Amino acid sequence: MYWDKDIETMSRERLDALQLMKLKDSLQKASSSCYYKKLFEKTGFSPDHVMSLSDMGKIPFTTKDDLREHWPYGFLAVPKTELVRMHSSSGTTGRATVIFHTAADIDAWADIVARSMYSTGMRKHDVFQNMMTYGLFTGGLGFHYGAERLGALVIPAGAGNSRRQIRIMRDFETTIIHIIPSYALHLYSIFEESGVDPKTDTKLRIAFIGAEPHSVRTRDKIEALYGLKAFNSYGLSEMNGPGVAFECEAQAGMHIWEDHFFIEIIDPETMQPVPDGEEGELVMTTLMREGMPLLRYRTGDVTRIVAQPCSCGRSHKRIERIKGRTDDMMIIKGVNIFPVQVEKILMDIPGVGMNFLIILEREGYDDVMHIKVEVRRDLFTGNVKQLESLRRRIVEELKSDILITPKVELVEHDSLFRSEGKAVRVIDNRKE
Numbered sequence: 001m002y003w004d005k006d007i008e009t010m011s012r013e014r015l016d017a018l019q020l021m022k023l024k025d026s027l028q029k030a031s032s033s034c035y036y037k038k039l040f041e042k043t044g045f046s047p048d049h050v051m052s053l054s055d056m057g058k059i060p061f062t063t064k065d066d067l068r069e070h071w072p073y074g075f076l077a078v079p080k081t082e083l084v085r086m087h088s089s090s091g092t093t094g095r096a097t098v099i100f101h102t103a104a105d106i107d108a109w110a111d112i113v114a115r116s117m118y119s120t121g122m123r124k125h126d127v128f129q130n131m132m133t134y135g136l137f138t139g140g141l142g143f144h145y146g147a148e149r150l151g152a153l154v155i156p157a158g159a160g161n162s163r164r165q166i167r168i169m170r171d172f173e174t175t176i177i178h179i180i181p182s183y184a185l186h187l188y189s190i191f192e193e194s195g196v197d198p199k200t201d202t203k204l205r206i207a208f209i210g211a212e213p214h215s216v217r218t219r220d221k222i223e224a225l226y227g228l229k230a231f232n233s234y235g236l237s238e239m240n241g242p243g244v245a246f247e248c249e250a251q252a253g254m255h256i257w258e259d260h261f262f263i264e265i266i267d268p269e270t271m272q273p274v275p276d277g278e279e280g281e282l283v284m285t286t287l288m289r290e291g292m293p294l295l296r297y298r299t300g301d302v303t304r305i306v307a308q309p310c311s312c313g314r315s316h317k318r319i320e321r322i323k324g325r326t327d328d329m330m331i332i333k334g335v336n337i338f339p340v341q342v343e344k345i346l347m348d349i350p351g352v353g354m355n356f357l358i359i360l361e362r363e364g365y366d367d368v369m370h371i372k373v374e375v376r377r378d379l380f381t382g383n384v385k386q387l388e389s390l391r392r393r394i395v396e397e398l399k400s401d402i403l404i405t406p407k408v409e410l411v412e413h414d415s416l417f418r419s420e421g422k423a424v425r426v427i428d429n430r431k432e
């Protein structure tokens with residue numbers, strides 16, 4: 001049931017002791033990087049100020065801007081000759097950040113990805129089709145090496161070319177896919193067009209979905225359409241990429257591997273930690289990284305810690321599905337809304353199709369939220385009254401949840417722009 005029982009089910013006391021030991025080691029390693037050396041000198045911080053995990057607050061934060069300003073090599077803690085791989089973020093918000101790995105980093109990374117996959121029930125006999133972009137983006141190679149480590153047969157299909165993906169799935173009897181959730185919904189329409197039913201005409205049993213915020217409703221929809229179990233996979237390039245946090249078979253929050261990462265949830269305004277269970281920004285410290293250790297890295301991702309122990313027996317803390325990034329939050333007429341809140345409502349309404357787009361406009365002094373919603377294929381050709389009542393229902397349900405009355409336009413199935421990678425959910429035309 002476990003990939004590494006001793007580590008995964010370790011008692012809190014042992015885990016704390018292990019984290020403290022590794023944290024001290026990480027601080028030492030970090031202090032040989034150009035960036036942290038200068039920062040420690042400037043702030044008067046020294047690694048020996050940390051005697052226990054409760055001293056965490058003494059360590060300065062690291063931000064994406066710090067990574068950008070010291071791009072590309074300022075954070076290296078080892079000579080360049082020790083590096084074997086570079087990756088970068090997908091650059092959804094500004095210039096892409098780069099991360100460097102030593103051979104030991106790559107090895108450790110493959111191990112936690114394998115551990116994550118194993119916790120969902122993936123085994124050596126599985127055929128794994130990785131439908132993520134290979135290259136600088138971590139979702140390709142990160143999953144690839146993890147699946148090989150687990151011993152599964154890996155098909156490095158890469159992203160895009162939907163019909164080919166379906167053909168590969170059928171020809172080689174793929175049992176597990178790794179796919180971006182918004183793309184999984186789109187791909188289903190290609191299945192429909194091809195007259196192939198993923199439930200009966202493929203051997204799919206598991207999907208790993210992640211890389212972008214998605215609601216539990218979207219997960220349910222993917223599970224129902226494909227007839228499989230979909231597990232949420234969270235990661236960010238700054239912390240390797242995939243394998244940071246993953247849902248286990250219980251599908252109730254994602255375990256963060258605490259032997260590799262120390263996590264805190266902070267209030268992004270006060271920058272103080274919030275109690276377990278309260279929502280805030282996820283902050284992470286690498287505990288194993290050699291090439292580029294990062295201390296108290298502000299991920300920008302909003303989540304909370306699930307306080308109760310998990311039924312699977314793993315002791316590593318769980319986080320709730322990511323609500324969004326602090327910089328994705330829309331402020332409309334003073335109300336804070338994450339795109340995933342809109343998605344959750346939409347995906348629960350029968351008749352709504354696979355995609356939507358939020359467009360924010362300023363009309364006079366007012367913020368207006370337009371939402372284009374794709375409608376199910378069979379409905380669009382249907383009668384006008386039916387469509388109008390669907391449109392009204394969408395407006396009402398959104399209004400009662402997000403307290404904003406959006407202008408909703410129903411559009412044809414598969415008519416909205418779809419990015420190759422992470423979905424673009426919002427266009428904000430309010431900014432001059």
Ligand code: AMP
Nearest residue numbers: 089090210211212213233235236237322
């Ligand atoms: P990148 O570094 O380009 O791989 O992007 C990492 C970012 O993608 C994270 O900081 C999150 O904002 C987002 N992300 C990754 N996995 C998930 C997930 N499972 N749910 C929600 N957002 C995710």
Ligand code: ZN
Nearest residue numbers: 248250310312
């Ligand atoms: Zn669990």
